[in-house]
Amino acid sequence: MRPSVILGYVLVLATSQLLGQATQKPPVHPAPQDAAHAQTADKSQNGGEDGQRVFQQNCARCHNAPSGFPPSISGTVAHHMRVRANLSEKEYKALLSFFNP
Amino acid sequence: MTNSRRFRDTHRADPFYCDDMVYWKTTWRQNMSRTAVCSFVLMLLFGIADSSQSQDIPLISGGAGFLTQTNGGNTTYIPTIAPVLEFPISNRVLIESKANLLESVFPRPNRGYDTSHYVALAYLQADLQVTSHTTITGGYFYTPFNTFIERLSPFWINNFTDGPLISSIGIGSPSGSALGGMVRGNAFQNRTISITYDAYFSAKTANEQFSSKRLLGDRVSFFFPKLGLEAGTSFNRILQGKRSNNAGAHLWWTPPNSRFRFRSEYAHAAHAQGYWVEFASQLTDSGDTAGPLERLEPVFRFQQTLRNARDSTDGLPVANTQRADFGLNYRLKHELRINTSYSRRFSSTGNTNIWQTGVVYRFLFPAWRSK
Numbered sequence: 121m122r123p124s125v126i127l128g129y130v131l132v133l134a135t136s137q138l139l140g141q142a143t144q145k146p147p148v149h150p151a152p153q154d155a156a157h158a159q160t161a162d163k164s165q166n167g168g169e170d171g172q173r174v175f176q177q178n179c180a181r182c183h184n185a186p187s188g189f190p191p192s193i194s195g196t197v198a199h200h201m202r203v204r205a206n207l208s209e210k211e212y213k214a215l216l217s218f219f220n221p
Numbered sequence: 222m223t224n225s226r227r228f229r230d231t232h233r234a235d236p237f238y239c240d241d242m243v244y245w246k247t248t249w250r251q252n253m254s255r256t257a258v259c260s261f262v263l264m265l266l267f268g269i270a271d272s273s274q275s276q277d278i279p280l281i282s283g284g285a286g287f288l289t290q291t292n293g294g295n296t297t298y299i300p301t302i303a304p305v306l307e308f309p310i311s312n313r314v315l316i317e318s319k320a321n322l323l324e325s326v327f328p329r330p331n332r333g334y335d336t337s338h339y340v341a342l343a344y345l346q347a348d349l350q351v352t353s354h355t356t357i358t359g360g361y362f363y364t365p366f367n368t369f370i371e372r373l374s375p376f377w378i379n380n381f382t383d384g385p386l387i388s389s390i391g392i393g394s395p396s397g398s399a400l401g402g403m404v405r406g407n408a409f410q411n412r413t414i415s416i417t418y419d420a421y422f423s424a425k426t427a428n429e430q431f432s433s434k435r436l437l438g439d440r441v442s443f444f445f446p447k448l449g450l451e452a453g454t455s456f457n458r459i460l461q462g463k464r465s466n467n468a469g470a471h472l473w474w475t476p477p478n479s480r481f482r483f484r485s486e487y488a489h490a491a492h493a494q495g496y497w498v499e500f501a502s503q504l505t506d507s508g509d510t511a512g513p514l515e516r517l518e519p520v521f522r523f524q525q526t527l528r529n530a531r532d533s534t535d536g537l538p539v540a541n542t543q544r545a546d547f548g549l550n551y552r553l554k555h556e557l558r559i560n561t562s563y564s565r566r567f568s569s570t571g572n573t574n575i576w577q578t579g580v581v582y583r584f585l586f587p588a589w590r591s592k
Contacts, residue, residue, distance in 0.1 A: 173446075177444075177446050177449075181451070181475055182372040182378060183377075183378045184503075186556065186583070186585050187555075187556060189280075189585050189586075190278075190586070190587055190591075192276060192587050192590075192591035193277075193278050193279075193280040193585075193586075193587045194276045195276030195277040195312075196276070196278060196280045196307050196309050196315075197280065197307075197585075199307070199309050200307050200315065200317065202356075203317070203348045203356055203358070203405075204371070206405055206406055206407050206417035206418075206419075207407070208407045208410060209353035210353070216276070219276075220276060
């Protein structure tokens with residue numbers, strides 16, 4: 121394999137990484153949520169922040185977040201992630217709170 | 222007291238009426254089976270009744286795709302669908318199942334197409350949360366050996382259309398699953414480290430849908446959240462035929478606040494070993510709001526397998542092999558993704574080019590409407 125092909129590919133990877141950092145946006149919440157409601161309750165907000173951390177550290181490590189899902193299955197999604205990612209009960213509750221602030 | 226009454230009356234009948242013990246035990250087993258089935262149905266009904274008013278509606282997820290592969294000039298078209306069912310019985314019990322359905326279509330010059338199909342259950346398991354940090358799983362589950370099978374093998378997650386060459390090491394069956402029981406959970410956790418474990422036993426079965434080897438194994442992972450680094454080891458012993466050990470290790474790095482991903486695995490079987498490393502870089506994770514260029518995801522994977530003796534059972538190439546995969550994926554709106562890759566495979570049996578493309582759709586919706 122030509123070294124130039126490999127070099128070219130590495131350059132594409134590096135450029136994309138730089139572009140990605142330059143165009144970084146706040147992550148979109150995987151589930152629909154009412155932001156106003158989240159801001160009214162400190163407890164829920166803290167839970168949401170913890171849940172977002174749990175989501176980023178555990179779920180997003182393997183796969184992209186779905187663009188959205190109905191609140192009626194948020195508990196099932198969190199339950200599935202609890203099993204797959206070996207989450208503790210506290211993390212599970214934080215994730216649930218993140219999905220449903 | 223009649224004989225017919227005697228057997229059904231009381232357990233104390235057993236030691237006193239030895240002649241009829243076989244009959245009694247059979248009846249007892251049948252009753253137990255019926256009781257278990259009835260209990261399961263009742264649990265499902267209560268689960269449905271309970272879940273239909275909460276956030277625990279059962280869901281159907283999975284992916285559908287159309288994949289193509291041209292390997293050394295031979296092209297295969299693969300339409301496929303893999304539905305996943307997640308059915309919570311209560312807030313502590315979850316039933317999970319996934320199936321793989323695919324059709325392989327091989328064009329033949331001047332002879333139309335040859336086809337073959339594959340339908341298999343990937344897993345069917347029940348998960349019970351026994352404590353705040355421990356889960357017991359029973360049934361047919363993905364073998365927790367290294368990371369690929371359990372985390373990345375669904376084609377709507379995997380960055381490439383096919384899996385790594387070493388993904389057949391350490392698993393209970395060709396589908397990646399094992400039939401038995403597993404204990405898994407979080408052993409220790411604080412702000413800087415999280416230690417998780419999986420310990421499992423699998424029985425030997427030749428059933429068409431639940432084929433499995435007799436295995437005993439474990440996996441331990443250490444995750445450092447501040448660094449985004451995960452390292453782990455896997456081990457299992459095959460307790461049938463020529464008993465042998467499989468060992469593995471994995472290293473993942475996802476730097477915080479970055480979309481760069483590094484994943485790697487090493488696996489060692491009785492007569493072969495190998496590794497793969499994968500680098501991927503997403504431009505954004507903002508889903509449907511991303512711009513056209515931000516949807517690109519370049520991916521690179523390098524893998525190598527080494528063989529020390531012939532063994533047709535481990536699924537690895539018959540000769541030492543190196544392979545480099547260059548992929549460029551594009552995420553469209555509405556959970557659609559296009560995967561493309563070019564691979565060059567180097568082996569003493571011949572060097573080949575492999576071209577792969579795939580259009581993959583990921584779906585996720587409730588199994589029924591909530592109240």
